[in-house]
Amino acid sequence: MSSTTDPRGFSKAFLTANAWLVYLFFYAPIILLVVYSFSGDKLVGRWGGFTLDWYRAFAKDDNVQGALWVSVQVAIVSTLVSVVLGTLAALALERFKFRGQKVFDALLYLPIIIPDVTMAVMLLMFFSQFFNVIDSVLGLTLSKDISTVIISHIAFNISFVSIVVRARLEGMDQRLEEAASDLYASRWKAFRFVTFPQIIPGIAGGALLALTLSLDDVVIAQFVSGPGSTTLPVYVFGLIRKGVSPLINAVSVVMLVASVLLVMLSLLAQRNSEDKDQKVNDENEDDDQEVSSGSSSLSEMSIN
Amino acid sequence: MAEEEIAAAVELQGLTKRFGADVTAVDSIDLRIEDGEFFALLGPSGCGKTTTLRMIAGLEFPTEGSLRIYGEEMGTLSPNKRPVNTVFQNYALFPHMTVLDNVAFGLRMQKVDKAEANKRAQEAIEMVRLGQMAKRKPNQLSGGQQQRIALARALVNRPKVLLLDEPLGALDLKLRQEMQIELKSLQREVGITFVFVTHDQEEALTLSDRIAVMHDGKFLQVASPENMYERPANRFVADFIGQTNLLEGTVEDAETVCLANGARVSVANDKAEGAKVAVSLRPERINVHALDDKPDGPSLEGVVSSVTYLGTAHSYRIAMDWMEIEVREENRPSRGHFNAGDSVLISWHSDGVWVVDN
């Protein structure tokens, strides 16, 4: 089916060519990266026959393994915390009126706007000042470690989570909550059984975004990580300065695959919510008997 | 309140709701809705119907005044603690729950045992004749079916008062008429007090025991459908309820009004002498005659300016030199009809007219 507004003739050819160029531009580096991660030659750019050596090296290299473990911990902990705080912030902004709401609203999104480097420097200064104070008051000797990285990631992830959750809350019919309270639900139960199930897709999307952003971050982690708390991206960045090796390719491919999986998951979560048959966990059956939401067959599946 | 007096289902006294400094959505209204009544709140868009209903439900708190439900002052009691349930305009069914879970929600929130709640919910769904739909999600139902589920979800709780905000507004005419009948018989069956918001005067007339006509946050008249139609309190109500012709004039005495064209017609009225009034003449209460026909009772002369065939009736617009009058005359096979350009006389029975303040 072609409509009258479809491009024709030269402009059509041009647009097609442009599309292919853009794809080439996007994917050629990725393809090169993946291909050379299987190359037997030590020099990136020279094909030395197929090998899995670099992946073996990746699996054996203690530094890489350590950095990977740090990254995973940081990502999971910062995501969990920022999902809770970000969702609460979104609820506060969308459902309640309080003094200073506009200011809080504007400030909440600051971490998204300001450049990573600025944020990193700010956080670094904050930690050193903060540590000075704590050290002198309590006589401790605090230093940068994994917890500073986690705190920093929480700091920017809250903003992203609350944006995503808020969009979902905005799209939700507020009369549903009114209907719940009209049907004898307390504020908490109205949230628990009506609002929360409605915003689960937003929360899931926010969580996946937070995970991805945390795993991606180099700049901030570079500034605020201490010895022994190097994240994987920071470690890779360090390796590159010593010279490019196919090991980096292998590490990058692993990270790439992880990111792609996360993005696919988040798309999947969104699609399910559009189908409107997102299942609502029935774990509430146990802790409180009042409401089961979702059909019984779905709930049995999701109890696992 | 006196002990022996039966408490009204809903009693409003000086109830007022302001939004900010300039918007007075509901302006000091007084109302008594009796137990078991089917009560309609009728008025044009933006007159404060929804706001009144939301105050009764507790979704909005009054700025001033008192609101009692069966004698109990509601004050700022939250909605979940009030013995009322609401059928929302767009139904507000929970999209992530099945029909059964939707209907059972209120019972479960009241800590009714789960099996019992499900049983009663299923019965309520059967009451609105959707028994097979219990396992479906709301978005798998038609508009009319969703409407009935919303009704079942509210009624299953056996509220003391059921509030309905334009529940039939989204339905097409045929379904709407069906649902009106269903709603009325359902109300008789359960005996619950219904407070029904609508901007459709016909719906209000057919359904309710009493109607309150609202305008700009105030009640203009509270009366039974018949009284509202036959004896409207003022010009706005006369015009809003049904169709009418308003002939302006001045009161001469308790029996006579002098119309704007100088014609004097006899209508009984209780207005002061010299008061500016309007005589309300319903289109279906007017008869049309040929000029040589001498009708008894008051009559006026005019020229038919247009004729519309309505199936059961003919609608004439009759031009007089000072105004146009709309007349509806039922069709009978034995009788012909007038054509545009015919000179005619219009007449009416003196008990078919009513005088309102202008």
Ligand SMILES: Nc1ncnc2c1ncn2[C@@H]1O[C@H](COP(=O)(O)OP(=O)(O)OP(=O)(O)O)[C@@H](O)[C@H]1O
């Ligand atoms: N939350 C609010 N904030 C400010 N003004 C409001 C609010 N809710 C209602 N109003 C105003 O109060 C007036 C009455 O509104 P209401 O919704 O009660 O009208 P309604 O009679 O239900 O009209 P409709 O038939 O269009 O539903 C309107 O002028 C409306 O703009």
Ligand SMILES: [Mg+2]
């Ligand atoms: Mg309304």
